[in-house]
Amino acid sequence: MRHQRIWLVVAMLVLAACNRVDPSYSGIDVTGAKFGKDFRLVDPDGRVRTLADFRGKVVMLFFGFTQCPDVCPTALLRAAEVRKRLGAEGSNLQVIFITIDPERDTAALMREYTVAFDPSFIGLRTDLEGTRKVADDFNVYFEKIPTGKSYTMDHSAFSYVFDAQGRLRLVVRDDLSVDQVLADIRTIMKFSPSA
Amino acid sequence: MNRLILASLISLATVSSAYAQVTVKDPWVRATVPAQKTTGAFMQLSAAADSRLVAVRSSVADMVEIHAMTMSGNVMRMRAVSGVDLPAGKPVDIEPDGFHIMLMGLKKQVKEGDTVPITLVFAGKDGKRQSVEVKAIARPLSAAMGSGGDAGNMGH
Numbered sequence: 001m002r003h004q005r006i007w008l009v010v011a012m013l014v015l016a017a018c019n020r021v022d023p024s025y026s027g028i029d030v031t032g033a034k035f036g037k038d039f040r041l042v043d044p045d046g047r048v049r050t051l052a053d054f055r056g057k058v059v060m061l062f063f064g065f066t067q068c069p070d071v072c073p074t075a076l077l078r079a080a081e082v083r084k085r086l087g088a089e090g091s092n093l094q095v096i097f098i099t100i101d102p103e104r105d106t107a108a109l110m111r112e113y114t115v116a117f118d119p120s121f122i123g124l125r126t127d128l129e130g131t132r133k134v135a136d137d138f139n140v141y142f143e144k145i146p147t148g149k150s151y152t153m154d155h156s157a158f159s160y161v162f163d164a165q166g167r168l169r170l171v172v173r174d175d176l177s178v179d180q181v182l183a184d185i186r187t188i189m190k191f192s193p194s195a
Numbered sequence: 196m197n198r199l200i201l202a203s204l205i206s207l208a209t210v211s212s213a214y215a216q217v218t219v220k221d222p223w224v225r226a227t228v229p230a231q232k233t234t235g236a237f238m239q240l241s242a243a244a245d246s247r248l249v250a251v252r253s254s255v256a257d258m259v260e261i262h263a264m265t266m267s268g269n270v271m272r273m274r275a276v277s278g279v280d281l282p283a284g285k286p287v288d289i290e291p292d293g294f295h296i297m298l299m300g301l302k303k304q305v306k307e308g309d310t311v312p313i314t315l316v317f318a319g320k321d322g323k324r325q326s327v328e329v330k331a332i333a334r335p336l337s338a339a340m341g342s343g344g345d346a347g348n349m350g351h
Contacts, residue, residue, distance in 0.1 A: 069235040070264055070291030071271045073225070077337050104232070112228030116336045147275035148260050150299050154272045173269060 023187045026180035027161065027170035036138045036160055036168040041098060041124035044111035049124060051166045057094045058188050059162040060172075060181075063140045063155060065101035066113045071157045071174055072097075073117075079159070080118040081178045082185060092164070093185060095121045100142040101153050102131050161185065163192035217242045217281060217317050222331035224298065225291075225338060226307040234305055236296040236313055236331050238289050242281035248289075249278040249324070250316035257300025259313075264292055281317070309333040 030036075038051045039061075051059065060079055064072035076097060083090040097114050099105035102125045105113075110123030126134065135142055142155040161170035161184065169188055172181060222238035240248065251259045262273045279294045281287050289295055296313070305311060310330040318324050 066231055067233040067297075068271070069225075069262070069273075069295050069297070071266075073337065074291075080337065106230060109228065109230035112230050113336075116228055141270055145273065147262065147273075147297075149258050150260070152262065152273040152275075152297075154270055156268075156270045157266070158269055174266075174271075 023191055025170055025184045025187060026176050027159075027172035027184050029169065030171050031167065031169050033168055038166075039098070039124070039134045039137065041126045041130070041134065042107070043122055043124055044107040046107070049122070051162065054094045054096075054162075055166050056164050057092050058164055058185060059094045059096060059166075060159055060185070061096040061098060061162075062159045063098045063100050063135065063138070063142070064157075065099050065153050065155070066105050066109055067101065067152065068155075075157065075159055075174060076114070076117040076121065078176075078178050078181060079121070082182045083118055083120070085178070085182055086185065089186075089189060091120075092189060097121060097123045098134065099123065099125045100131055100135060100140070100155050101144075102126060102128060161188060163188050165192060167192075216244050216246055216319060216325070217248075217315075217327060219315065219327060219329050220286075222313065222329045223338075224305055224311050224331045224333050226309070226333040226336050227301065227305045228336065229304045231304070232301050233297060233299045234301065235291060236289070236298055236311070237291060238329070238331070239286050240279075240281055240289060240315075241286040242283055242317070244319065245283045246281045246317050246319050247278045248281060248315060249318045251296050252314040252316070253298055253312060255302055255305065255311050256298035257302070260297045260299065261294060262297050263294050266292075278318075305333045307333055307335045 040048060040050050043049050062075050079095045083093050086093060099110060105125060110125055114121035114123040138160060140156050142153055145152050145154055157174040159172040160168060161172060163169050170184055218241045220239040224236045225234050227234050251261060253259050260275045261279060263276045264273050279287060310332055313329050313331050315327045316324055
């Protein structure tokens with residue numbers, strides 16, 4: 001009798017798990033993470049922007065700097081390609097580039113730079129203290145490194161994907177392909193519709 | 196027959212920037228937006244005899260540095276280096292995700308299609324220095340990485 005009850009419970013659990021159909025991702029599923037809750041930054045028009053401004057859209061954000069030779073243009077190019085391949089649904093994806101080098105990445109430069117990849121992309125910045133805070137909030141490592149007569153920035157190269165309700169869902173490595181990121185974004189859109 | 200091969204070798208050598216020891220293939224820079232003061236230059240170097248790229252100059256920038264980019268875990272790191280070794284017969288890519296040349300303090304915007312003069316200084320094993328002038332073509336800011344392979348994207 002007792003055995004039967006246990007098996008019934010097991011069967012119910014298996015059925016429940018099947019019903020949920022956990023989608024699989026190429027990015028790291030961080031749903032429910034304590035970090036990356038929000039940001040408070042300034043757009044090139046001088047407006048303060050927070051995550052709530054983009055509610056209803058899937059948001060993919062990336063930390064970098066415009067003097068970055070490889071990882072940043074590659075990540076933005078990948079994002080532009082993903083948005084293009086989403087077709088009509090592309091308008092439901094907001095790509096955000098946050099600079100970790102606000103001393104050199106002025107508002108004007110941020111606008112010109114992001115628009116060169118896709119006119120819909122938004123570049124956000126703030127002062128040095130705020131930059132450190134938002135990076136800490138997202139577990140982003142960055143450090144200013146002196147070179148000969150100038151400096152460069154070391155930084156972690158993850159992209160972060162939020163669903164349309166503003167919940168952080170995925171951390172995406174820089175070496176994932178357009179196809180992999182596209183599939184992940186489609187899955188996020190499907191499993192957390194904006195409406 | 197030999198003469199034909201020789202003739203085609205000579206014409207190849209004149210297409211790329213020829214130098215007794217080092218051949219420079221596909222030099223390019225990433226175009227910039229107006230407010231941008233820095234960009235990267237990329238190419239492939241092949242040395243006939245062991246040598247080293249020791250300095251780079253360009254009239255379009257206040258300063259030029261050679262940087263090495265590495266990924267450790269998911270952190271991108273860049274360091275200025277004093278030069279790049281060019282082993283004999285082994286092509287070395289000067290590329291965005293490896294050794295690359297940073298043009299810093301740009302005097303004006305680099306537009307797609309511009310040619311940027313770059314002087315490369317090589318040192319042989321005997322310490323003798325020689326300079327090579329190359330003209331790097333500016334590819335779009337949003338150009339995919341790699342040399343040559345994405346030339347088809349440049350059309351528009």
